[in-house]
Amino acid sequence: MKIVFGHGKYIRGEGLIGQIGDYVAPFGKKVCLFGGKTSLSIVSAPITKDLSQHGLEMLPPIWYGGECSKRNIYNLKNQVEEFQPDVLLVAGGGKALDTVKALGYLLDLPVITIPTIASTCAAGTCISILYDDKGEFLEISRKSKNPDLILVDTQIILEAPVRYLISGIGDTLAKWFESKASNQKAVPNAFNCGAVELARFVYELLLKEGKRAAESIHKGVVSKELEDIIDAIIAVSGNISNYGGDDCRTAGAHAVYSGLTIFPEAHEVYHGEIVAFGILTQLAMEGRPDEEILDVIAYYKQVNLPCTLGDMGIDSSRISEEQWQTLGSVTVGIEDMANMPFEVTPQMVIDGIRRADQLGHTAL
Template identity: 35%
Template structure:
């Protein structure tokens, strides 16, 4: 959502969404309406998917493919822009996970071309949104970029998503469920109609994930699994579209962004770090506001995380040997002036954030900070 004193511009949804089992082949007709010389951006695994054979079988399409690593960084985008010119591409197709799709969207934005997103997992809502994250070549979050529009076409092919490791959908559940905990604290008291709608959709999303995630993971490809994939890829994007940045990210994503600057966390997926960030955000609410509802919500989430396999501690993220100095560095980055953490209704310092990060799973009877020196990671 962008706004000035008189107007608000909403970027709610892609122009078209095609979803279903083996949805890619019939969706080619919609790709042809966008262009005939696609540059397909993807990773090694994604570009080898058998379902892509249908694209190369169409004589009307003159296809070029290219990898996107290092993930969504400026050097990669520079290289891809050269490929766009060389191929004379008239449409960009991204097929892969969140960083791949962010790369494709940002490439299309910079080249002023239409973009098609084809998610290969349920790990994020990147296929839907008018937003892309920029990372360093080392994988550290640098900034996000608001795009001019949502993708022109999203193809959610369940037969493609079903080939992804189950861990990716678990991560997507962590990323999606954050919408409730972040939107409710940043916008839960709003009287604006669309913000109210976004927050309530976030509540619906949370409830769907609580009710269906375990069954979905137990039966990949089944009805519950498809509903959860719809929730993580599509409904999560709807919430950010309706509510804008205010309903998109708060402290949970800020914690993710800070943690990406610690190399030890790079083995953890985006949604896994965000899921941990939700626990940290609730801990902050508990410590700094004395909010016992936040404490109850945190313990409810711990049970849910244990059931489906989301990380609960720094050690679960690969940071069992992290030092307080390293955590303080990550927390300082998470608390920068332009950070989404400042959408919280109270001020957070790096020291307070570190205290919350190391105490998310500790049950305490008081709501004040325990000195960092007394904490064990």
């Protein structure tokens, strides 16, 4: 039996938040809205107003808790169970979206995701990334609701800091490098091979239009390039994960991301920014030539993605040998690393990070 997940309807347009009742009403009369603090400060008033005009009942907007952790997921469950909602809405970035997708799984309720930044594909995937309450990675959870509807208000994405879009580019670049690596261990079929080819297309699109999309945000203009990159990050990238499944989901780049969360400094760096450095490390672990890695770094410099540990606030000169060993051990223990087509040792991780960092400094 072959089971393939795909997200529900994807709708992108300017001003969607002010018309949200048209899209929510078919799901039921009782609504809960969750999100990050910043996102709720932007969208809760227009959402509440429009839902009220459609005669829908809702609790006051609820902050998701700050981390996609089991504690926060169950805290939200306790807050809304008595209300017996018909549908869950969540606005924000990846951790908020993942938290409420996990809540939707627990409560067996439809989930509508409203990404307010284009920084990950979390709005369109059927997994949640779990952390502890301090922000250190724990696991990839399949106990997560597949979104029934994705609403992307382009105006809100446009008004968000450009750094979020750049982070989304970093996270989405990884689809190509990771899917072609992890798929080497799989039996080829229409879905996983199709996912890899789609990842290749998205990679080429990012190289072609990523810089101009970022410039569009600086100019405050919704351009074709910006729309393309938003769709690629949120929807197309999500479908690469959904279609490829475990055959070509995440690999070395995301494992390095998770490993680097042992450093408190990394908690101030966005997910896709760290993943971008993880791509360089994965290429180093694969034994790719310097020229290939430097080509990727050259693109990073165009769009302002990190290419050294220092770019992420991590001072390599102050990392003790014990910390290096911990970093290597933690990283190889991450589920993503098992998707690499060869066995990765802690020393390979350490050497890969050091080589990536050195090449980043060479390019600078």
